[in-house]
Amino acid sequence: MSLFVLVLAACSPERPIPPTAIDWTPEGPSIATDAGDLQLAPTRWGRPGALSPIVLGTPTQVGDRQVYTSDGLDAWFAERPDGLQQGFDVHSPPPGDGLLELRVRLTDRPIWVEDALYWTDDTGAVRARYAGLQAWDADHTELPTRFGLVCTDVCEAVLRVDDTGARYPLVVDPVLATDHTTSDLPDDIETVGVYGGAVDMDGDRLALWNIADGEVLLFERHGLSWEAVQVISAADWPESPTSFGRALSLEDDTLIVGMQDAVYVYGLVGDVWTPRAEIEKPDDGLVESGLPTYGLQVELSGDTLALGVSGLSLVYLFDRDPTTGVWSHSETIQGTEGFARGVQLEGDRLFVPQVAPNADLHVYERSGGVWSPATVVAPSFTGNTSLTRLVSAFRGDRAAVSRWYDKTVYVLDRDASGVWTETFTGADGSSQYATAIELLDDVLVVGHPSKGSPGVRDVGQVELWGYDGTWSLETTLDPDELVEYGAFGTKLTGDGAWLAVLEPRRYSLPRFVGHGLHFYVIAPEDVDGDGYASVANGGLDCDDLDGSVSPAATEVPGNTIDEDCDGYAASALSGAAAGDLVITEIHASPWLDGAAAPQGAWIELYNASAEAWLLDGLVLTSDSGTETLSTSAAVGPGQRVVLAASAVGLDNGGFVPDATWATFSLATTGVLSVSGAVVLDAVDLTGWTVPTGASLALDPAVLDASANDAESAWCEAIASYGENFGTPGSANVCQLDLDIQFHWVLP
Structure with a gap:
């Protein structure tokens, strides 16, 4: 088996050295x-x-x-x-x-x-x-x-x-x-303190716990780019315990956020993650003798939620009513000491580790709404069982499991009769090997965060093992910079062809740029040799038989072919009519480090038409000048696109614009217009109040090229990003309805 690995994003700033x-x-x-x-x-x-x-x-x-x-x-x-x-x-x-x-x-x-x-x-x-x-x-x-x-x-x-x-x-x-001390660091650098940080990916979405700020970062993938779209925190909940986000489970439009002694549910309403419910511990009279472990293991699959509580050696199961959205406690699976440390849930199958007196996995299956023990899987662990911690991953009828003491990863496969057989063992023999593992179909991903390099300790490494009848080591992934104690590979999460690797102890750019995350595409085959495997094989190439079609290709307008695989067979902008593109957000006076920063300026356009438009040739005009863009960016029907002065995340609060201008400059007065063959939209800012440090945001209910001519249709943005306020690439927020009771279960 041959693996194609594409590195999508990684952070590589210079590491500062604070004094002690x-x-x-x-x-x-x-x-x-x-x-x-x-x-x-x-x-x-x-x-x-x-x-x-x-x-x-x-x-x-x-x-x-x-x-x-x-x-x-x-x-x-x-x-x-x-x-x-x-x-x-x-x-x-x-x-x-x-x-x-x-x-x-x-x-x-x-x-x-x-x-x-x-x-x-x-x-x-x-x-x-x-x-x-x-x-x-x-x-x-x-x-x-x-x-x-x-x-x-x-x-x-x-x-x-x-x-x-x-x-x-x-x-x-x-x-x-003390390398987390930020007072002696540049203001545009912040530390990442997420050792053991929770991270979970589902489809085109990812959630990451940021322990330093006590929040959860939500990312979305757009083509080959992962962008942070929202930050949620304990401020959403009254009297929330500490460590908000220590456990995360993401599936479709539901996010479970766990912490010590609390579990919260978020739902995706439109494109905003919104608090929906709190999952309270069942009133069963059971009390943990030590620090609470309720909320530290959360596993969501469909309408079922499994909560492993190692302090009580049990698993609580909750089911969601698909009509009302109400969660209710359905069952408790009680074990003996050492039970329920690292619970995994997939459909009607539940995997519960038992770390004492012997290290094994208890498999439960659901039939008719009732969970019953199916089997006990016992990998061939060796040596002392007193130092046992299991790490596991599951995909269909395949399981991977490791134990810290063994420094070995084991793969087990389930046959049609339900029998699990150990089919592979891989060992390194050094500290922290296989402390994180992930399965991506026929690819086994093994994290080794303490892997060193000559003269540099605990840099970290990730191994990719492929399966084509037998398992073999195909390649290794290394961080782009050798950072001592960076611990690359501490946490892994993947879905489909995508893999995210957490490097928690390294200095990173601001949180919206990546926060120590490295993204990879893992795909088994590239038929047309253009560097991208087919979508059918878990890659990103929408036509793997045509070498001119791939995510790296340039879109040819008007030929009904989606050359760059962005989902749009875009038309040339010369065919767009007035009002097809609407100016929806203008940030002409940004701030950075407490001072004016014109390099952080940007505008947002909304496609109000039913056609996808290639933005090459778009003409930007303001009182400060005119520029014609040269870009491969496109905007689909009902989508937004952001044009900015800089593609550098430090300049604009961390978001990645769709296209940038070279010499154009936004003005705070006069007419701002965007044109193709005709003027598509124009807004006259003369006499308007243009805020500093915040964008002018068009009322989200007024996505119209005529209605946006009135100053009353605009507001000063109130949603924060970086040091500024605005919602680049997302729906605008002009007011907060303080009467909304976010903590009720929404129907």
Whole structure:
């Protein structure tokens, strides 16, 4: 099997290096950050339940390290460009049984997300991260680790290492990264703090959790371009818990947003994601003894929602009434300890991992509305079962599953009789291999976020395995820039021929440009050799037998052929009549970094006709001058197109325009017109109030080239993007109806 891989988008900004101010105290270092002074104080070590104190004192400078000597171990710290590297040299094993455990007292209460701790400032922006835990023995064998957080009066990071069979001394090595500090960075750069961030793709839509800002970003695909269309946040809900968006499940026009102790439903109303309902925990009297896990696993399939609650070792199932849209609790599947960690739902089949006492997958099937156990799938895991976390992906009758301890991915196929058979194992043997996996038909995608490059640690890599009777490694995907601790491949999501790879720890352009996401087209065959596989094979080529037809081709107007596969066999603009294109939004006075930024100017046009128009030859005219566009962009019936001064996301708040002008300049007064063979639309701004930092937006109920002549038909945009206000490429928003009760279930 041969795979064709097309890289669609990736971020590659230069990585800044903020300074670190450290006070070496007798209890450990105190680091000055924008989140306040953070202190790391090693306090205890030993075996679980039998910990001894770590007594420090004055550190000694040894090379580039500050070393604190204590009984049985040394705690050392080394300054790095991205923060502070912490290490323990453990000289001999502590007495007792169980894992090696080390505890570090922390300042304040950080946010714990899987294998990392985050500190934020008053705005909610991430300022520091404690993560990257690894351990080795004297033979340089990497050892399995676990990372946790315990908070009573104070908070302690819990570092655990499986030292079974290890030869001492050991090295235990986490990192405190202050590279999330943004005060010393350019204003047009922001950090991405989404280690373990939720991301889900369905068709042409994608949802991404942004932990730094406590929000969810919604993307849509237009041709080969993925564009952010909306941001939703906990502000939509009264008294919402923290970690909004930690779990996401997207299908068709429904988005499930989970967080600790809450689950919310959004629906697509028109082209706007709108709050629809809250899924409350059933009143069954069951109470979790630790931190709530309700809401941390959400899986949507059709009108069924599965919520895995590992703290109660159960799965709650909810069904939606297709007529009323009301969700109701339909069933609870109760397991034993270790049940329900990583639930997957596909149609009438439910997969529930069981991580203790043995690691396996429980398969349930629904018949007549009732869920029943079908089988237990047991991959050939090896070694210790005390450090078990399962990651799984399912597609039809195929399952892929991995366990962190094994550093191996397993593929299982189901035959017609319902028997699951292990058909493939792939191993790397290094840390965090297969911590993220995805299935795209006959392609297995394996994430390896800790994969290093010579001299650069934890860059990350993604493997693509193809199947044509047997599995074989076809190719690997690497980030476009080798960023230390970038962790490329931490999360994967895909649908059809598209794959999105999350690189959560790297610096990214503003959120609307990509937020550390890399998009790829994965397709098995390209018949006509134009670089694109056919739509039938999961690609983007709408005619794979004609090399002149592909997403990269230039549209030939008026020949009824869609050469560029954008869905339109566009006509030449010379055939457009007055009123076919309507000026619907004008942003003549944008802001960037608190100052006027003419490079961020743009206008939006709406196609009011029943014809698709190629925009090549469109004439823009204002009091500042005239320009004729040379572009391959087209606009379909009822669609919008954005023309801008710049294609650079930093200039215009992050959105990607459909076409750009070279020398044209928008004016804040006089006549603005767009023309083909005739004037298609014109708006006279003379005497109008043109806002600064916000667009002039035409009332969405008035999409007419005559009605838009009146200033009263326009408003100052109120929807934000970047530092400005406007809705480039989307329906305008002129007012908010404050009487709408968003939290009721809409019919």
